[in-house]
Amino acid sequence: MKSVLLFLILTNIPASLQSSYNDNLSDILSRLEKLEKDNREKDSVISFLLEKTKYCPTSYIGSDNGTIQHSKKAISNPISTGLLPAFHARLSRDLTNIGTGQPIVFDLETLDTTNSYEPSDGIFTVPMNGVYVFYWNLLTNQASGMDTTLMSTHGPLGFGFVSHAENYENGGNLIIAKLTSGTHVWVKKADKYGDFLHERFSTFSGYLIQETD
The missing domain is CATH 1.10.287 (Helix Hairpins)
Structure with missing residues (x-):
């Protein structure tokens, strides 16, 4: 031509x-x-x-078929900041009316060394390949035992449970997992039971213990 x-x-x-x-x-x-x-x-x-x-989706479908949109803030480069990834967050108020499969949004962020945790939706985005420790603790009242799951982009990482008690009860779990950069991690309510979390004692945290290729 x-x-x-x-x-x-x-x-x-x-x-x-x-x-x-x-x-x-x-x-x-x-x-x-x-x-x-x-x-x-x-x-x-x-x-x-x-x-x-394509392996880093920005939305999740809960077991109740409700879509949770993830709006992520920019992640800092751990090398440029000189800090290893670590975050800690808790509830700023008592949480009620928690749907099955709903992420538990720990909306009061007190530490985030690499800007990797989003307090508006409760999702931590892994900023670098490595082995991570995650811990979540929940405080319920006498009527609200609760089963929870530590979820990731690629499936469950671990499970936690708070039993019914005469007054208040603590429960959660500590999980160690090898994850790749871009993976999303969050805590969700696993089933229909339980409908109250106390604000000051319900927390979610995580940190890197070893970088991997």
Whole structure:
């Protein structure tokens, strides 16, 4: 097609100008070929990035079929900050009306060394490959024993339980897991039982203990 276009143009201009036009058109065609090559390379990079990010979803479907949207703040680079990932958060008020499968949003963040925990939705985004420790503690009242799950992008990491008591009762768990960068981690209510969490004593925290490849 390019050669046909060049032929048609050259047959309709004076012979004295053909050399100049030929040089200009060759230059234009060369630039077009370079742009096409650059676009192919960009398409390849975009496809690679999409493939890498498809395993880091930004929403979750709970067992009650309610969608929880995740709005993540920018994660700091641990190398640039000089700090290893660590976070701690708790409830700022008593939590009630907790749906089955609903994430427990610990909305009062007191520590976040790499800006990786989002207090608006309770989700920690792993900033670097490594082995992490997570701990969550819940305080319920006499009517609200609760079964919970530490969830991740790729499935459950562990389970916790608070039993019924005559007054208040603590419960949770400590989990150690090897995770990859971009993985989301959060605590959710696992079943229909339990509908109260006390604010000051219900916490969620985690930290890196070893970086991996």
